[in-house]
Amino acid sequence: MAQYRPMLIIIGLICVLFTFTTNATEQNNSQIYIIHCEFPDGDRPIRYQDLESWYLSFLPATTLDSGREAPRLIYSYRNVLTGFAAKLSPEDLKEMEKMEGFVSARPEVLLDLHTTHSVNFLGLNQNMGFWKNSNYGKGVIIGVIDTGIFPDHPSFSDDGMPPPPAKWKGKCEFDVTKCNNKLIGVRYFKSSQIDPWDELGHGTHTASTAAGRLVPGANIFGNANGTAAGVAPLAHLAIYKACSSFGCTLSNFLAAMDMAIEDGVDVLSISAGRLELNLYEDYIAIGAYSAMEKGIFVSCSAGNSGPTSFTVSNGAPWILTVGASTIDRKIKATAVLGNNQEFDGQSAFQPSEFPPTQLPLVYPGSNASDILAEYCYPSSLNNTNVTGKIVLCQFGITDRIVKGRAVKAAGGAAMILMNSRSLDNTTLADAHVLPVTHVSYVDGLKIQEYINSTTTPTATIVFKGTIIGDDHAPVVAGFSSRGPSYASRGILKPDIIGPGVNILAAWHTSLENKTNTNSTFNMISGTSMSCPHLSGVAALLKSVHPDWSPAAIKSAIMTTADVLNLGSNLIEDETDLPADVFATGAGHVNPSKANDPGLIYDIEPSNYLPYLCGLNYTNRQVMMFLQRKVNCSEITSILESQLNYPSFSIQIRSNSEALVYSRTVTNVGQANSTYRVEIDSPQGLDVKVEPATLVFSEVKQKLSYQVTFTPLATRPSTIYNQGSLRWISEKHIVRSPIVVRFSFF
């Protein structure tokens, strides 16, 4: 999980720094802006050349005095939004703001870059069941916007793959031998990149998770050995490199979404984002809107800022927002202390030659002279003698593998990495450079206590390898971002959780310094990893049900999700207690059940207009999504909770008011089928559904029902309370989670 960092803060600093330095060099203070504009008559020109020349007309005439940089058009967007990216000085911008058709300018920002066994864990098994019936995603194109690709990996072989569908318009910006029937398109963005190669591994990992081929003998340092496979191994991949080691610039990201829509992808997989307070400021949401209008399914990571509330990003209702959870596999490494206490942790690197003898144990944090030392920050260990010792380090401040490097460089023999309080029991099996075990927060405290209790603390690490069968799985990862969604509280987010902890998938460079660097796998964690699992599931569903809309696919995934873990208990979070709906959304994805949901909650693109107006956005703000003139006064807007969403997020403002919302379900099961409702009411609320039985006689038939939420006289003890509503037939259970906020406390 190279991307679990307090990135928003870091990004904030970069921006401040950037503005500061550009202002300091008064001569050259141009920067990139994304400009939104509108056509005077509301209609876009049809021809791209006309669009571009219209965009160019916004750029002020070049003044070549005083060394000012000439304004420069960088991208002309055709699909994601009506507008362009340009390099402008503040003076240029001021002039542009006066022009007719100018709507807004947003300075460039950075977005945060948020498998062997995980596929079997999802119940997908070779030559049987849903995987076989869905033809492994054959014919579907998944677009991955990420850090590029390492094309020589066997996960991207095209043995036995059919050519891309005729509608495909994409391009290979590699030398052509690198593209094939698996990697049907590869693009990069020339304003800041020189090639599509993946220097980080992130994009190679996410692409192979979504649609990698079957590769036997995949493992990391011998652990997690098995056949690697993406979720949709016969789907095609289209790669858009919008990110590098610096992050993803918004202008490149929008250009990537723009091209992907133009090229004809079916699913867009986005493992990056930025927390925004309003949907109209969230440019991924704006771009995804255009994608959705064209029938493209957009799956995004929820973010790695959990477990704090209100941290979920990519929360627009036309996006599938994916949180991260564990699978039932651990790569176990046990810390054994001098007093015989044992603590199980994890590490992907498990050297067999590490001796089981006790070594001196030291905690650099017990020396108050350097705060960074407790985190084993590089070069902070100078004042602690770690030579030949096991070093206890705290999670945070810097990357986990970097801490291990610092310990190794200072002469340490091994590292025990203690979790932060907030990540609690979420431990990660990383590709460390020395013997390591990552233990839970509580276990770390016990190790600290032991160190305090003796003058000669000792420890060792016993490596136990790959262990499958954790019946607590799936457990929501501590880092997985949590709802409620700040931008739209009437929509429950995240939508779903999927595998995102210790995921093995293709990597761009050898970790082991072996000769066959083209077939390396790495184990990393993050919602960046859970998102492509869901992109793959969407591709499988699209392959079987080509007529399903993005909203229908999302509904199928959500209403069939699992709420129990392998041990048949409620899904837990990082504290080992039942997780709430702001952590799990509808639950854990169950692909085979999603293939046969019985009923779906569909949403037409036009249904989002009353929703957007209901958010009380201005006409111009709503227009940014629709790219045409909008007058909210002329349409009947709806409350957010009234959107035909497969979950309910409602707010009770007074204890005398009853709320009524309706939903419409479409029968996609047997023609003749009868559903009765079962309600699990949230505390403090009476929930009534009318009618209580839905009788269908045709496939695709639509029926509506009304839910009345009435607050009870006795008010609940908590602000948020949850429950569910289930439509049950002989063959199906169609479940919607309900969360209610009592705001009259």
Ligand SMILES: *[C@@H]1O[C@H](CO)[C@@H](O)[C@H](O)[C@H]1NC(C)=O
């Ligand atoms: C400003 O930057 C541009 C390119 O970034 C460069 O060509 C130009 O020489 C710079 N001007 C000054 C005065 O530094």
Ligand SMILES: *[C@@H]1O[C@H](CO)[C@@H](O)[C@H](O)[C@H]1NC(C)=O
């Ligand atoms: C991985 O599994 C394969 C097939 O079972 C086996 O041939 C291979 O030796 C294993 N590799 C490692 C490193 O355990």
Ligand SMILES: *[C@@H]1O[C@H](CO)[C@@H](O)[C@H](O)[C@H]1NC(C)=O
């Ligand atoms: C620790 O040592 C490194 C390398 O020898 C040096 O670069 C660094 O400045 C030292 N740090 C402190 C705090 O003394």
Ligand SMILES: *[C@@H]1O[C@H](CO)[C@@H](O)[C@H](O)[C@H]1NC(C)=O
């Ligand atoms: C703590 O740091 C000081 C120097 O800042 C050093 O003299 C001392 O030996 C250190 N203590 C331990 C236990 O490493």
Ligand SMILES: *[C@@H]1O[C@H](CO)[C@@H](O)[C@H](O)[C@H]1NC(C)=O
């Ligand atoms: C560091 O500790 C080791 C083992 O306790 C000891 O042999 C060595 O002399 C110490 N080094 C320093 C510089 O104190």
Ligand SMILES: *[C@@H]1O[C@H](CO)[C@@H](O)[C@H](O)[C@H]1NC(C)=O
């Ligand atoms: C260990 O001792 C230090 C300093 O005496 C203290 O600050 C810390 O809280 C102790 N830790 C535990 C877990 O007891």
Ligand SMILES: *[C@@H]1O[C@H](CO)[C@@H](O)[C@H](O)[C@H]1NC(C)=O
């Ligand atoms: C591989 O490891 C050896 C020994 O550790 C080292 O000398 C060599 O430079 C490494 N090669 C690469 C490509 O990293």
Ligand SMILES: *[C@@H]1O[C@H](CO)[C@@H](O)[C@H](O)[C@H]1NC(C)=O
């Ligand atoms: C590995 O990748 C390199 C660089 O792209 C390529 O030249 C080579 O043929 C590949 N080797 C194998 C064994 O696939």
Ligand SMILES: *[C@@H]1O[C@H](CO)[C@@H](O)[C@H](O)[C@H]1NC(C)=O
């Ligand atoms: C998990 O977290 C809870 C709460 O902090 C703690 O009581 C429990 O011991 C932890 N479990 C493990 C296995 O660390």
Ligand SMILES: *[C@@H]1O[C@H](CO)[C@@H](O)[C@H](O)[C@H]1NC(C)=O
């Ligand atoms: C929009 O305004 C209406 C009327 O003032 C209000 O009832 C509603 O709660 C507002 N919606 C949001 C999302 O703030």
Ligand SMILES: *[C@@H]1O[C@H](CO)[C@@H](O)[C@H](O)[C@H]1NC(C)=O
């Ligand atoms: C929007 O519609 C209302 C009601 O029809 C009208 O009064 C108003 O002028 C319209 N606004 C615009 C910008 O057209």
Ligand SMILES: *[C@@H]1O[C@H](CO)[C@@H](O)[C@H](O)[C@H]1NC(C)=O
């Ligand atoms: C559904 O039921 C009706 C009435 O019972 C019957 O006429 C019809 O043939 C049934 N349709 C199917 C597809 O079974």
